[in-house]
Amino acid sequence: MNKNSLIIYPLFLLTAAIPSVVPAQSLVKEDSVQSNKYRETANQIVTTALKERKGYEALRNFCIIGPRLSGSRNSLIAINWVKNKMIESGLDTVWLQPVKVPHWERGNVEKAMILNSIKFNGRELNILALGGSIGTPTEGISANVIEVRSFEELEKRKDEAKSKIIFFSRPIDQSILNTFEAYSKAADQRVFGAIEGAKYGAVGVIVRSLTTKYDNVPHTGNMHYVDSLPKVPAVAVGYLDADFLSNAIKEDPNLKLKLNLDCQTLPDAQSYNVIGEIRGSEYPDEIIVVSGHLDSRDVGDGAHDDGAGSIQASEVLDIFNRLNIKPKRTIRAVLFINEENGSMGAKEYGVFADTSKQNHIAAIESDRGAFNPLGFNIDTDSIKLIKKIESWLPYLKLAGISWVRKGGSGSDISKIKNAKLQIGYVPVNQRYFDIHHSPSDVFEEVHPREFELGSAAMAILVYLLSEEGL
Ligand SMILES: [Zn+2]
Numbered sequence: 001m002n003k004n005s006l007i008i009y010p011l012f013l014l015t016a017a018i019p020s021v022v023p024a025q026s027l028v029k030e031d032s033v034q035s036n037k038y039r040e041t042a043n044q045i046v047t048t049a050l051k052e053r054k055g056y057e058a059l060r061n062f063c064i065i066g067p068r069l070s071g072s073r074n075s076l077i078a079i080n081w082v083k084n085k086m087i088e089s090g091l092d093t094v095w096l097q098p099v100k101v102p103h104w105e106r107g108n109v110e111k112a113m114i115l116n117s118i119k120f121n122g123r124e125l126n127i128l129a130l131g132g133s134i135g136t137p138t139e140g141i142s143a144n145v146i147e148v149r150s151f152e153e154l155e156k157r158k159d160e161a162k163s164k165i166i167f168f169s170r171p172i173d174q175s176i177l178n179t180f181e182a183y184s185k186a187a188d189q190r191v192f193g194a195i196e197g198a199k200y201g202a203v204g205v206i207v208r209s210l211t212t213k214y215d216n217v218p219h220t221g222n223m224h225y226v227d228s229l230p231k232v233p234a235v236a237v238g239y240l241d242a243d244f245l246s247n248a249i250k251e252d253p254n255l256k257l258k259l260n261l262d263c264q265t266l267p268d269a270q271s272y273n274v275i276g277e278i279r280g281s282e283y284p285d286e287i288i289v290v291s292g293h294l295d296s297r298d299v300g301d302g303a304h305d306d307g308a309g310s311i312q313a314s315e316v317l318d319i320f321n322r323l324n325i326k327p328k329r330t331i332r333a334v335l336f337i338n339e340e341n342g343s344m345g346a347k348e349y350g351v352f353a354d355t356s357k358q359n360h361i362a363a364i365e366s367d368r369g370a371f372n373p374l375g376f377n378i379d380t381d382s383i384k385l386i387k388k389i390e391s392w393l394p395y396l397k398l399a400g401i402s403w404v405r406k407g408g409s410g411s412d413i414s415k416i417k418n419a420k421l422q423i424g425y426v427p428v429n430q431r432y433f434d435i436h437h438s439p440s441d442v443f444e445e446v447h448p449r450e451f452e453l454g455s456a457a458m459a460i461l462v463y464l465l466s467e468e469g470l
Helices: 011-015 021-026 033-052 054-064 073-088 151-156 179-186 188-199 239-251 303-322 344-356 383-390 393-399 448-468
Strands: 093-105 110-115 127-129 141-148 165-168 204-208 234-237 256-261 264-278 283-293 329-336 359-365 373-379 403-406 421-427
Touching: 033 303, 033 393, 033 448, 054 073, 054 303, 054 448, 073 093, 073 264, 073 303, 093 344, 110 127, 110 234, 141 151, 141 204, 141 239, 151 188, 165 188, 165 239, 179 188, 188 204, 188 234, 204 239, 204 256, 234 239, 264 303, 264 344, 283 303, 283 448, 303 329, 303 448, 329 344, 329 448, 359 448, 373 383, 373 448, 383 403, 383 421, 393 403, 393 448, 421 448
Parallel strands: 141 165, 165 204, 204 234, 283 329, 283 359, 359 421, 373 403
Antiparallel strands: 093 264, 110 256, 127 234, 141 256, 264 329, 373 421
């Protein structure tokens, strides 16, 4: 406590500290019965979510299952857990939609060690194999390392690349405000590094972790191979060890890096999307999807990515039941499997949406972490529909939503081509890539109020879509 905290402030100063509620209410026509009903319901949704924290407690239990990579035993446990939770919460219909998914396993051996160097011999680096990487022979591979910061630089130095391990070391650009944009500008190294390395005869790839935090926790993620080139093992290294490696090879260019990995790809596995719905009371054939992805990377709890989105989507329906709100239109929670390495769940649901000709008026996705609400990204060609959602800001603001804008909704719902609106929930993103795809993405990193406000924001949006339609 500092000295200032003992000062008793005049009341007007205290009320001025909570401005968001004031403009929200002033924008609503006071004389409208409907506006009053919407505002009252939106308020109830927010206060119930914040006070009861039922979604947050569900997320705690969900995270106890552990990481849920597609094809793993854990992912099937998580699928069953969510299905049973939906049945218990009294949804009208709950079902599993079968999907075949890739099945990759990290294995038990994962080691990177420096050899052939008087100064650094035996020094181990903190690494994680990239998802989908091949393993090494049992005796490992060892090779000299060349550091590059881009594919262009590798192309220029291609004559040096043969039989080497390529170290892609370009960090996320911290000067960019939107960390998703910063991440996407550095992610080519992780996703395509093994292909680019193999082009010039490299034997392995090590990539600086895509993180906004300067710690030594490695961040995994997806990568690709092509059939026309040899497959080489690929790993991510912790940010601090990336700095270490960069300095070490400057000091001792002859050092070698030895990689031992026993990760492997197994045959595709049977898995499922989990789907639950509340049937609409007036327009049951008009469907509003609210979604997240149930799978995660195979490290950490996948708490933010995307345990949070999955449980928020389920909680939207649960809040409706707890508040006894009977939606006019059908609300369907879809928890997709396999967003992380193939999007097979989204593709399967997309085909179902297409062939069944069900009328999806909107599909909402939460897959950007469980931080404080900011806005909604909307994909549609209709400016009129965006304006309509924008006109609901007075109610959405009660959960902290400040804006709606065109574009960038979400990867899973983009497969529901016949949805009139595809809507991505956007929370604050400054800390998301501190923990994304890493052992640090654990339940303890999720703040209950921030998480619950996300559920509430989506529940208000779903409520208004259900009341008004499009
Ligand atoms: Zn995700």
